[in-house]
Amino acid sequence: MEPILRADQHKEADIRTSENGIPSLVLMERAALAVVDVLEEEEFDLSDVLVICGTGNNAGDGAAIARILTERGYGATVFAAGDEKKYSEQMKTQMMVLTHYPVKVLRGDFPVEGYTLIVDALFGIGMHRPVTGNYAEVIEAVNDSDLPVVAVDMPSGIHTDTGAVCGVAVRADLTVTFTTGKAGLYLYPGAAYAGRVLVRKIGIPVEKDMLRECPLFSLDETDLKLLPARNESGNKGTFGKVLVIAGSEEICGAAYLSAAAALKSGAGMVKIYTDEKNRTALATLLPEALLSVYTSKGWKPESLLENLKWADAVLIGPGLGTGEISKKILTTFLKSGWKKTTVIDADALNILARHEELISLIDFPVTITPHLMEMSRLCDYSVEEIKKELVYVASKAAEESGACVVLKDARTVVALPDGRSFLNLSGCSALSTAGSGDVLAGMITTLTMQHPDLPVPPQALAVYIHGKCGELAAEKYSAASATAGDLLEFIHRFL
Numbered sequence: 001m002e003p004i005l006r007a008d009q010h011k012e013a014d015i016r017t018s019e020n021g022i023p024s025l026v027l028m029e030r031a032a033l034a035v036v037d038v039l040e041e042e043e044f045d046l047s048d049v050l051v052i053c054g055t056g057n058n059a060g061d062g063a064a065i066a067r068i069l070t071e072r073g074y075g076a077t078v079f080a081a082g083d084e085k086k087y088s089e090q091m092k093t094q095m096m097v098l099t100h101y102p103v104k105v106l107r108g109d110f111p112v113e114g115y116t117l118i119v120d121a122l123f124g125i126g127m128h129r130p131v132t133g134n135y136a137e138v139i140e141a142v143n144d145s146d147l148p149v150v151a152v153d154m155p156s157g158i159h160t161d162t163g164a165v166c167g168v169a170v171r172a173d174l175t176v177t178f179t180t181g182k183a184g185l186y187l188y189p190g191a192a193y194a195g196r197v198l199v200r201k202i203g204i205p206v207e208k209d210m211l212r213e214c215p216l217f218s219l220d221e222t223d224l225k226l227l228p229a230r231n232e233s234g235n236k237g238t239f240g241k242v243l244v245i246a247g248s249e250e251i252c253g254a255a256y257l258s259a260a261a262a263l264k265s266g267a268g269m270v271k272i273y274t275d276e277k278n279r280t281a282l283a284t285l286l287p288e289a290l291l292s293v294y295t296s297k298g299w300k301p302e303s304l305l306e307n308l309k310w311a312d313a314v315l316i317g318p319g320l321g322t323g324e325i326s327k328k329i330l331t332t333f334l335k336s337g338w339k340k341t342t343v344i345d346a347d348a349l350n351i352l353a354r355h356e357e358l359i360s361l362i363d364f365p366v367t368i369t370p371h372l373m374e375m376s377r378l379c380d381y382s383v384e385e386i387k388k389e390l391v392y393v394a395s396k397a398a399e400e401s402g403a404c405v406v407l408k409d410a411r412t413v414v415a416l417p418d419g420r421s422f423l424n425l426s427g428c429s430a431l432s433t434a435g436s437g438d439v440l441a442g443m444i445t446t447l448t449m450q451h452p453d454l455p456v457p458p459q460a461l462a463v464y465i466h467g468k469c470g471e472l473a474a475e476k477y478s479a480a481s482a483t484a485g486d487l488l489e490f491i492h493r494f495l
Ligand SMILES: NC(=O)C1=CN([C@@H]2O[C@H](COP(=O)(O)OP(=O)(O)OC[C@H]3O[C@@H](n4cnc5c(N)ncnc54)[C@H](O)[C@@H]3O)[C@@H](O)[C@H]2O)[C@@H](O)CC1
Pocket: 014, 015, 018, 024, 027, 028, 029, 031, 054, 055, 056, 057, 058, 059, 061, 086, 088, 122, 123, 124, 125, 126, 127, 128, 129, 130, 131, 132, 135, 152, 153, 154, 178, 202
């Protein structure tokens, strides 16, 4: 688990480290050395590097990078795009030092010809307003240049915390960022501008108390080791019974995908509670699952209540429909006195959005798994607004509702009521396919039921694994051809 600091937290970490006795110029030197090391490791053509600099400390990094490049025998030119009068103290020092090194410094018109690489050091985490005027022209010229571009800390013009393009932004092939990743490098559109992201530590510690307010984290494969080994002496009862309340007269596939994913994730038993019409298809597709069916005309609450007595966890919603019968099922469930593991997905969320009185019945811990449209129906924000402030919306919803909110998009955020959020960095467009969310819901249900006490939320682990399954499916079938069913094939690699 790695923290992802916001711009204000990065600034605090920088200041603290300087106050603790490591001068800013030392940190800047380490930042610049880290970038030059990466440029060498990645085997860029460094014979004629153009470093574009603004006025702040990001520019200071740039000037130091140019100097170190020439020390190592490469060619470097600084294009000083900013007004000298506005230079930060460190940038002033760096430009003074530069006069003793064979680095050309250019001002005025942007020189595009003859360089082998552009290093973008216009703005880093200190960018605080939309980019306009001369800077915007420089960025457009960089983007038009066809040269490889490496961004220092942030691609200039990308908002550090949201990934928004502030007017115009540099399109980098690679971003070398310092201390921790930044949400803006991972959230779209920022992620597309950042290119590949490498995080380099430069001696700035992230102290625990800095993570007090709404901390954001990401998981990686080392976190999978937190999952305990399967108990060899267990039986199907030990590994938990999942009741999947899913499917409707018209929809069968969602019930299959979510139930299959719950089984593949290690549940001992899975029972699907669904419309009678799905019986044959489900019995054929997934003989391992138990079935309990109802007809919309003859539905009685008792059958659901009996099944709830049997279950250790409930997933409700995939393909459930939003009609009268579905609403009755959801209402009965919410009034049943159920308190165990619960995942509310898809149509169950749509019913809640339409019938807000039902939300007040949820007085037990739940996980909700909305995509943007479902989230928009549940809160006061439009899809566009949610997309722009994914982390904020998810954490606010978790805090206000007391639910674990899994807000699904190209980057998914898992937000907990205690204020922690997790930004998922695995996955690819192979997951943008019908039914992929159903698979995720099944995975989340089993992992949340089985591992309530891990140091990381099981929901975030499930999202991470789901993303990895998408990557493997893309490798095998291509991102375009992979289907939600293909994801099931890869769950076993991680559990
Ligand atoms: N101080 C430290 O401890 C360290 C700082 N580092 C670097 O310093 C950067 C942060 O430096 P700063 O806080 O000086 O901020 P930046 O250099 O990122 O940007 C701030 C400067 O850009 C100007 N500016 C911001 N938005 C603008 C806009 N839209 N149009 C025109 N001008 C704009 C500001 O007036 C200011 O001069 C980091 O991203 C990192 O690259 C690194 O050297 C690591 C250590």
